[in-house]
Amino acid sequence: MPHRMHIFDSHAADVVLGYVRERLEMPEAPLDFPGADAELRTALTGLINDEGTNVDEVLRRYDEVLSRAVISADSPRYLAFIPAAPSKAALLFDTVVSCASLQGISWLEAAGAIAAENQVLRWLADLAGMPTGAGGVFVQGGSAGNLSALAVARDEGRRRLGNSTARVRIAVSGQTHSSVHNALHLLDVEPFEVPAVNHRLTGDALARALEQDAHPETVIAVAATAGTTNAGIIDDLAGLSKLCRERGMWLHVDGAYGGAGLLVESERARYEGIEQADSFIVDPHKWLFAPFDSCALIYRDPATARRVHSQDASYLDVIHIEDEWNPSDYAHHLTRRARGLPLWFSLCVNGVNAYRAAVTAGVDMANRAAAEIAATSHMELVREPSLSIVLWRRKGWTLADYQDLQDRLLKSQTAFVTPTSWQGEAVGRFAFIHPNTTIEMVREVIDACR
Numbered sequence: 001m002p003h004r005m006h007i008f009d010s011h012a013a014d015v016v017l018g019y020v021r022e023r024l025e026m027p028e029a030p031l032d033f034p035g036a037d038a039e040l041r042t043a044l045t046g047l048i049n050d051e052g053t054n055v056d057e058v059l060r061r062y063d064e065v066l067s068r069a070v071i072s073a074d075s076p077r078y079l080a081f082i083p084a085a086p087s088k089a090a091l092l093f094d095t096v097v098s099c100a101s102l103q104g105i106s107w108l109e110a111a112g113a114i115a116a117e118n119q120v121l122r123w124l125a126d127l128a129g130m131p132t133g134a135g136g137v138f139v140q141g142g143s144a145g146n147l148s149a150l151a152v153a154r155d156e157g158r159r160r161l162g163n164s165t166a167r168v169r170i171a172v173s174g175q176t177h178s179s180v181h182n183a184l185h186l187l188d189v190e191p192f193e194v195p196a197v198n199h200r201l202t203g204d205a206l207a208r209a210l211e212q213d214a215h216p217e218t219v220i221a222v223a224a225t226a227g228t229t230n231a232g233i234i235d236d237l238a239g240l241s242k243l244c245r246e247r248g249m250w251l252h253v254d255g256a257y258g259g260a261g262l263l264v265e266s267e268r269a270r271y272e273g274i275e276q277a278d279s280f281i282v283d284p285h286k287w288l289f290a291p292f293d294s295c296a297l298i299y300r301d302p303a304t305a306r307r308v309h310s311q312d313a314s315y316l317d318v319i320h321i322e323d324e325w326n327p328s329d330y331a332h333h334l335t336r337r338a339r340g341l342p343l344w345f346s347l348c349v350n351g352v353n354a355y356r357a358a359v360t361a362g363v364d365m366a367n368r369a370a371a372e373i374a375a376t377s378h379m380e381l382v383r384e385p386s387l388s389i390v391l392w393r394r395k396g397w398t399l400a401d402y403q404d405l406q407d408r409l410l411k412s413q414t415a416f417v418t419p420t421s422w423q424g425e426a427v428g429r430f431a432f433i434h435p436n437t438t439i440e441m442v443r444e445v446i447d448a449c450r
């Protein structure tokens, strides 16, 4: 007799899949609200008990209370941070990854899933212009991708210095993402701060900073950004890649948000030099329309990553067969969900042109929103939009006014818009990812700023 938890319950399946279907059928996910701790605690009270709670009751409390206290990142009205906009196909296939317990640890256990994930990684490597030998793995998110890549950069740098414990540094700028700083802290690597030029890390500025440094040989890598989170700025990848080649430094490109912009014809030239990257990340859960959580991490020479990340254990000897691709060897993880498959499925069924169009829609919307703002008398642009991000100012406002706007917009379910800071000033920010965001939605925010 199978255990009762492992017997198919058609009622539970109907209830849960019905909920899933309802969510998928929504033309626009509701934004919903921040949560109140007391109300959430009450909703959760008693649900976990010795005998279990009826599925209808658990789902009811989830639907009526818990889910309403999650601001939907996939609403086209979600314009804060970096939104999400998973395609319907990607969402559907995510349920397959869960239902089939699809893992992607080793070729021995999961060759089919890994082959499909690698097909997508190859597509991304081609998009960046990386060589045929490039490859990697899907990890949980950009932070995990940056950490894993920079661990390899550090060890490669030390190897080149001939000292496996050398104090080394990695070049960053003031715009580098916080996850890179966290990674450097965890790796016990000091940041080598380079003054940005017009908010970009450039090859010339790095060369100058190295010239003025007493120990430039200890700067073994550069963490460049292709699309800063705050403003969508792309570093001088052409200049940085040239300098990295000349000096034997590792070039890491953090394209967690902006890597998808490679699909946009008008933006393409700004990425020149990315093809020289030693490691590159892009998050499908950001601008490539995959569900959470997914970051594609690609190395120019995957052997460098294997040297750092392969785990040795007697019970794992069986998976370490030459020429077999084990995703667990390319990042700081072992067990992993085959989280590249939702993107793979969606790319297969929708085609690359749909992706090009949907990413381009974000850039177009940023330009349209910027034009609308520039045409008002009460608002102005802080800077020209870059990729799909617009920084704007409501004349005369302080941080408290932007926070009040955030609250008002959420209350009316108009939009989710959070302030940021730019050169010490509180400003407004839009990040456009969802291709179904309309200019009318943006106008509602502009009107609310009057």
Ligand SMILES: Cc1ncc(COP(=O)(O)O)c(C=O)c1O
Pocket: 082, 140, 141, 142, 143, 144, 146, 177, 179, 225, 227, 228, 229, 254, 255, 256, 257, 258, 283, 295
């Ligand atoms: C440029 C950049 N790098 C890294 C990250 C971290 O990615 P994640 O949140 O998936 O860990 C982000 C997140 O917004 C980002 O924008």
